[in-house]
Amino acid sequence: MDIxxxxxxxxxxxxxxxxxxxxxxxxxxxxxxxELMLNAVNLSFVAFSSFLSQVHxxxxxxxxxxxxxxxxxxxxxxxxxxxxxxxTLSVDDADIMKW
Amino acid sequence: MIxxxxxxxxxxxxxxxxxxxxxxxxxxxxxxxVACGTSGMAFLIAIGAVMDLLGRAPDERHILRTFYTWIxxxxxxxxxxxxxxxxxAVMLLVVTGVGFVIHIYSIGYMHAENGYYRxxxxxxxxxxxxxxxxxxxxxxxxxxxxxGVGLCSxxxxxxxxxxxxxxxxxxxxxxxxRIGDVGFVLGIFLxxxxxxxxxxxxxxxxxxxxxxxxxxxxxxxxxxxxxxxLFVGATGKSAQLPLYVWLPDAMEGPTPVSALIHAATMVTxxxxxxxxxxxxxxxxxxxxxxxxxxxxxxxxFAATIGLVQSDIKRVLAYSTxxxxxxxxxxxxxxxxxxxxxxxxxxxxxxxxxxxxxxSVIHALGGEQDLTRMGGMRKYIPVTxxxxxxxxxxxxxxxxxxGFFSKDEILWSAxxxxxxxxxxxxxxxxxxxxxxxxxxxxxxxxxxERFSDEARHHLHESPPSMTMPLxxxxxxxxxxxxxxxxxxxxxxxxxxFKFMEPSLALAYQPEHEELSHGLELGFAGxxxxxxxxxIWIAYGIYVKRPQSAExxxxxxxxxxxxxxxxxxxxxxxxxxxxxxxxxxxRETLWKGIDMQIIDGTVNGVGRAIMASAGxxxxxxxxxxxSYAAWIFLGAVAVLFGLLMLR
Numbered sequence: 050m051d052i053x054x055x056x057x058x059x060x061x062x063x064x065x066x067x068x069x070x071x072x073x074x075x076x077x078x079x080x081x082x083x084e085l086m087l088n089a090v091n092l093s094f095v096a097f098s099s100f101l102s103q104v105h106x107x108x109x110x111x112x113x114x115x116x117x118x119x120x121x122x123x124x125x126x127x128x129x130x131x132x133x134x135x136x137t138l139s140v141d142d143a144d145i146m147k148w
Numbered sequence: 149m150i151x152x153x154x155x156x157x158x159x160x161x162x163x164x165x166x167x168x169x170x171x172x173x174x175x176x177x178x179x180x181x182v183a184c185g186t187s188g189m190a191f192l193i194a195i196g197a198v199m200d201l202l203g204r205a206p207d208e209r210h211i212l213r214t215f216y217t218w219i220x221x222x223x224x225x226x227x228x229x230x231x232x233x234x235x236x237a238v239m240l241l242v243v244t245g246v247g248f249v250i251h252i253y254s255i256g257y258m259h260a261e262n263g264y265y266r267x268x269x270x271x272x273x274x275x276x277x278x279x280x281x282x283x284x285x286x287x288x289x290x291x292x293x294x295x296g297v298g299l300c301s302x303x304x305x306x307x308x309x310x311x312x313x314x315x316x317x318x319x320x321x322x323x324x325x326r327i328g329d330v331g332f333v334l335g336i337f338l339x340x341x342x343x344x345x346x347x348x349x350x351x352x353x354x355x356x357x358x359x360x361x362x363x364x365x366x367x368x369x370x371x372x373x374x375x376x377x378l379f380v381g382a383t384g385k386s387a388q389l390p391l392y393v394w395l396p397d398a399m400e401g402p403t404p405v406s407a408l409i410h411a412a413t414m415v416t417x418x419x420x421x422x423x424x425x426x427x428x429x430x431x432x433x434x435x436x437x438x439x440x441x442x443x444x445x446x447x448x449f450a451a452t453i454g455l456v457q458s459d460i461k462r463v464l465a466y467s468t469x470x471x472x473x474x475x476x477x478x479x480x481x482x483x484x485x486x487x488x489x490x491x492x493x494x495x496x497x498x499x500x501x502x503x504x505x506x507s508v509i510h511a512l513g514g515e516q517d518l519t520r521m522g523g524m525r526k527y528i529p530v531t532x533x534x535x536x537x538x539x540x541x542x543x544x545x546x547x548x549x550g551f552f553s554k555d556e557i558l559w560s561a562x563x564x565x566x567x568x569x570x571x572x573x574x575x576x577x578x579x580x581x582x583x584x585x586x587x588x589x590x591x592x593x594x595x596e597r598f599s600d601e602a603r604h605h606l607h608e609s610p611p612s613m614t615m616p617l618x619x620x621x622x623x624x625x626x627x628x629x630x631x632x633x634x635x636x637x638x639x640x641x642x643x644f645k646f647m648e649p650s651l652a653l654a655y656q657p658e659h660e661e662l663s664h665g666l667e668l669g670f671a672g673x674x675x676x677x678x679x680x681x682i683w684i685a686y687g688i689y690v691k692r693p694q695s696a697e698x699x700x701x702x703x704x705x706x707x708x709x710x711x712x713x714x715x716x717x718x719x720x721x722x723x724x725x726x727x728x729x730x731x732x733r734e735t736l737w738k739g740i741d742m743q744i745i746d747g748t749v750n751g752v753g754r755a756i757m758a759s760a761g762x763x764x765x766x767x768x769x770x771x772x773s774y775a776a777w778i779f780l781g782a783v784a785v786l787f788g789l790l791m792l793r
Binding site for chain 2: 067070071072073074079140141143144145146147
């Protein structure tokens with residue numbers, strides 16, 4: 050299989066994630082979409098790593114996974130606090146931080 | 149003892165520091181002890197230093213002690229250095245001696261006042277500044293003292309700061325003095341530009357030795373310019389025309405302040421400075437003529453105002469202005485020693501007059517109006533006797549101190565070829581005798597016109613106040629004996645002889661020696677004029693007390709003119725003060741400050757708020773909108789990168 054297929058798949062996954070982030074209202078959904086975007090990037094890293102016969106890309110994937118795990122921890126904590134304090138999971142209702 | 153000269157100013161400074169910083173918590177006895185102890189110690193050390201000076205040969209009486217280099221910048225060097233020579237020695241003794249006596253007096257006079265510690269802290273600080281002024285060996289350090297005494301004067305005039313008039317008087321003194329100081333500073337700049345040094349010794353050496361550069365100027369040269377600028381400073385500090393207006397108002401301060409600062413010491417700083425700069429002035433005849441003219445005109449002008457004032461302290465204030473005019477007239481006719489001689493004797497009897505006036509005011513519980521006194525002689529006999537001595541002394545009655553010094557001035561004016569100065573001085577002497585005895589008769593003789601409340605309060609002052617009076621009375625009697633004129637002493641005038649080393653570098657024009665017999669005759673004339681003045685005062689105020697009012701109504705216009713002080717304050721208000729206030733308010737405040745400066749600042753703020761109003765909608769709090777913006781931005785950047793490649 051050519052690398053192009055991997056990249057197209059990666060781009061599609063990324064766009065699905067990005068569109069989900071923009072259009073979804075539920076915090077959990079947005080969260081899942083962000084994970085989708087990160088994993089789309091991971092896919093292209095692995096593809097390039099294999100294509101160029103270098104290990105760098107795979108190393109980067111580990112970094113991204115670590116960051117994603119940390120982000121998940123913080124993000125879920127925020128989600129729980131949001132639910133407790135404002136009784137909602139919709140980001141459109143959490144809009145008091147503005148001018 | 150001369151090596152300890154640096155301690156003399158430091159003692160009052162230490163006293164000011166202790167009283168100023170800790171005084172609030174100290175008992176009054178400790179405050180008095182600190183203030184009087186430091187000034188008394190300073191006086192003792194000053195006596196020791198002057199004794200050392202007297203122990204030297206006359207041409208070695210010029211002792212310069214450098215303590216450290218204060219400022220060094222390129223060519224410019226200013227050192228902290230003290231100069232002790234006959235001139236500063238006389239000033240030193242007068243300032244510390246009279247200062248000490250007045251400190252003692254203040255213990256009694258101020259005992260019931262609030263801020264007792266504040267008063268003594270300022271007084272000590274004043275002594276420190278004044279000592280720096282007179283001991284300084286260069287113009288810059290002198291200027292430090294000059295400004296220091298100005299500050300203390302301001303603080304002490306405004307001592308009763310709850311009273312609006314006192315605060316205003318303090319400000320007036322401060323501002324008028326700054327006008328004079330501008331001249332003084334410019335004079336110092338010009339001295340440095342000309343001589344490349346500010347040391348008295350170096351400047352005067354150049355003038356005296358480099359005669360081709362600094363000849364005796366017939367027109368307006370550099371020395372004339374320097375002299376006139378320095379004299380502007382002197383007119384401010386020593387209350388001469390046209391800057392005298394602050395001194396009468398300065399009487400708002402406590403009476404010991406009037407005695408120490410506004411009669412005996414600070415106001416004579418201008419005279420001291422002119423005499424110190426005698427090498428400059430004596431080579432600038434035009435500057436000297438201006439000094440003489442301003443001096444003698446001020447003497448007459450102030451004396452005429454003093455004739456009709458009814459506030460006891462204001463009469464004395466105008467008298468001070470007048471006597472300072474005499475001193476300048478003496479310097480102006482080239483008789484520098486006579487000016488300093490009068491400075492010294494005047495310090496004695498004018499301090500005594502003020503302290504006596506303070507004692508009268510104290511006895512009457514704050515009454516200052518002469519028309520509400522009278523017949524005080526039997527209630528406060530010590531005050532009466534001492535003040536009477538001082539009045540005789542200032543009138544120039546033989547053989548009291550004022551006779552010798554005033555007579556020297558008048559005689560020098562005649563002998564140096566200034567008959568107009570002599571004549572005006574003589575008329576002023578008559579007026580001086582008149583207004584002094586008018587004051588004495590109104591306060592101590594005739595009907596008792598004070599209120600019953602005051603009568604109840606009436607008492608002779610405590611010993612801490614009468615002892616200084618007696619001491620100063622003795623000095624007013626014998627003070628003139630240090631300078632017995634040539635015609636009495638069967639030799640030359642000892643005071644003038646003593647002063648000679650300080651004036652050695654001054655240019656002395658040749659004068660025709662006039663006979664002692666003529667001098668004796670002139671002395672007789674001035675005593676006669678003084679006696680006539682006293683006799684007229686006696687006739688008007690004791691013999692026929694109604695005649696004073698009759699005289700006032702008969703010469704109504706003139707009386708009003710004098711009573712309103714020639715309308716000078718009104719004139720200054722109209723010409724200088726009101727335009728400044730109005731200009732400041734209308735143009736500077738409402739125009740420039742509120743319109744332009746505030747307008748600019750507010751305009752910048754408003755512009756930023758308006759532009760921010762357009763953009764702030766972006767921050768709407770919706771996370772999804774931020775995500776979309778980030779996404780669009782990333783796409784735009786990527787697109788741009790692809791396009792630019």
